[in-house]
Amino acid sequence: MPGYEEILKEFLGILKPFAKDGQRLDEQTDLVADLGLDSLRVMKLLVEVEDRFDVSMPLNFLPNVRTIKDFVLQLQHILGEGH
Amino acid sequence: MGILDKFQQVEATRRALAEKGVKSITVVMEEILSPTEATINGRRTILAGTNNYLGLTFDPECIKAACQALWEEGTGTTGSRMANGTFSGHVALERELADFFGCRGAIVFSTGYLANLGMLAALAGPGDVILLDADCHASIYDGCRLGAAEVIRFRHSDVADLEKRLRRLGDRSANCLILVEGIYSMLGDRAPLKEIAAVKAQYGACLVVDEAHSVGVLGERGRGLAEEAGVEESVDFIVGTFSKSLGAIGGFAVSNHPQLELIRYASRPYIFTASPSPSTIASTRTALAILRARSELRSRLWENARRLYQRLTELQFVLGPEVSPIVAVRFPNPEQAVLLRDGLLERGVYVNLVLPPATPDGGALLRCSVSAGHTPEQMDRICEAFASLRQVLDAAPAPQ
Numbered sequence: 517m518p519g520y521e522e523i524l525k526e527f528l529g530i531l532k533p534f535a536k537d538g539q540r541l542d543e544q545t546d547l548v549a550d551l552g553l554d555s556l557r558v559m560k561l562l563v564e565v566e567d568r569f570d571v572s573m574p575l576n577f578l579p580n581v582r583t584i585k586d587f588v589l590q591l592q593h594i595l596g597e598g599h
Numbered sequence: 600m601g602i603l604d605k606f607q608q609v610e611a612t613r614r615a616l617a618e619k620g621v622k623s624i625t626v627v628m629e630e631i632l633s634p635t636e637a638t639i640n641g642r643r644t645i646l647a648g649t650n651n652y653l654g655l656t657f658d659p660e661c662i663k664a665a666c667q668a669l670w671e672e673g674t675g676t677t678g679s680r681m682a683n684g685t686f687s688g689h690v691a692l693e694r695e696l697a698d699f700f701g702c703r704g705a706i707v708f709s710t711g712y713l714a715n716l717g718m719l720a721a722l723a724g725p726g727d728v729i730l731l732d733a734d735c736h737a738s739i740y741d742g743c744r745l746g747a748a749e750v751i752r753f754r755h756s757d758v759a760d761l762e763k764r765l766r767r768l769g770d771r772s773a774n775c776l777i778l779v780e781g782i783y784s785m786l787g788d789r790a791p792l793k794e795i796a797a798v799k800a801q802y803g804a805c806l807v808v809d810e811a812h813s814v815g816v817l818g819e820r821g822r823g824l825a826e827e828a829g830v831e832e833s834v835d836f837i838v839g840t841f842s843k844s845l846g847a848i849g850g851f852a853v854s855n856h857p858q859l860e861l862i863r864y865a866s867r868p869y870i871f872t873a874s875p876s877p878s879t880i881a882s883t884r885t886a887l888a889i890l891r892a893r894s895e896l897r898s899r900l901w902e903n904a905r906r907l908y909q910r911l912t913e914l915q916f917v918l919g920p921e922v923s924p925i926v927a928v929r930f931p932n933p934e935q936a937v938l939l940r941d942g943l944l945e946r947g948v949y950v951n952l953v954l955p956p957a958t959p960d961g962g963a964l965l966r967c968s969v970s971a972g973h974t975p976e977q978m979d980r981i982c983e984a985f986a987s988l989r990q991v992l993d994a995a996p997a998p999q
Contacts, residue, residue: 554956555956556955556956556961559733559752562752563754571767572751572764572767572768573751574728574749574750574751575750575751575752576749576750
């Protein structure tokens with residue numbers, strides 16, 4: 517199972533096309549407030565993450581996610597459970 | 600941040616839409632003239648966006664039954680099904696629905712939305728998994744949120760993706776509820792139900808089909824996609840509504856599982872809502888009898904659906920993937936959809952304007968729905984209105 521840093525690096529790569537030109541992304545970047553992701557783009561992001569990590573991500577985790585760090589921690593947890 | 604500050608975002612979205620020409624999403628029907636005509640903005644208008652598939656809202660027998668119930672049983676039940684809100688009509692309708700679907704039991708809910716909330720929240724609890732088609736209706740998503748199960752989406756109508764996700768679940772697939780629709784409400788496409796039923800059987804999961812837009816529309820007897828696809832035995836629960844082909848309001852679930860009866864005791868949206876009014880139940884019972892007896896309504900509906908789909912294809916509009924009573928005209932941006940919607944209204948034709956996030960792909964839709972009640976002359980006028988607007992649309996400047 518990949519570690520936190522590895523997942524973070526991969527996730528930042530997936531997130532890049534969702535960011536504005538030149539926008540700096542780090543663990544504290546807020547997916548809604550900073551990146552302006554609406555519900556449709558969040559779902560698109562989810563599908564891309566699922567494909568890249570070959571995992572099913574339950575929608576239930578979304579209310580607990582605000583920042584990139586939150587997302588990566590949730591993803592790490594889900595990968596550990598082997599969904 | 601105050602409690603009301605979150606509405607600033609809604610206001611910003613509304614303002615952005617107004618700048619694109621959408622003054623109001625809601626169109627007011629000033630007078631309802633028939634199942635297929637109303638007065639809108641003072642103009643006699645053909646309704647081509649109502650879900651009134653069999654055109655039964657003005658059926659004299661349905662109206663007579665509703666009036667009689669009003670006089671004999673009053674305007675409302677003033678109570679929940681679990682308390683004082685179960686009248687003999689509710690029980691009779693449940694019996695008639697079970698008989699129509701050839702199922703052991705049925706439950707009547709107050710709306711189709713509540714039927715999904717009530718069934719899904721009760722069926723899938725802690726430790727269970729829900730696999731739902733990504734394009735499922737909001738009521739299905741909300742039903743999932745009301746329960747405590749894990750909720751996972753699969754790609755729209757993608758059986759391979761569904762199978763992959765079931766496989767990942769391992770032993771948990773036996774505690775999995777698969778949710779799909781007979782006809783999807785936005786694009787009018789059918790679920791690949793035969794293939795989904797096979798995958799469901801392979802993994803020992805449970806299958807729920809929402810037939811809101813397919814009852815009265817698909818199948819030799821009008822029972823929906825499960826009947827048309829020949830997989831009724833494989834579907835564990837069917838959920839549906841009275842607000843489309845049956846021309847009223849309300850919802851239902853039918854099943855052969857004896858546990859359906861126990862859902863009444865576990866479903867908060869069933870227990871904590873007033874039951875449908877007697878007149879609604881009476882008109883629905885009559886409409887169901889008409890649906891069963893008059894298959895020619897279904898034939899006429901499909902004739903109209905084929906006609907509109909073909910004409911709009913000739914006019915080179917981008918449509919949903921298959922012929923259906925829901926004919927979705929797709930646009931990459933809201934401006935063109937608004938232009939066409941307004942042009943249609945000026946020409947006396949009403950269709951639904953659907954904007955993101957309610958659309959499946961983030962584009963905009965003009966969602967037409969035809970009815971068995973549309974006359975050939977009305978269908979001519981709908982097609983002519985689209986044809987006259989084709990050039991207007993082509994000449995319009997591209998949005999910024």
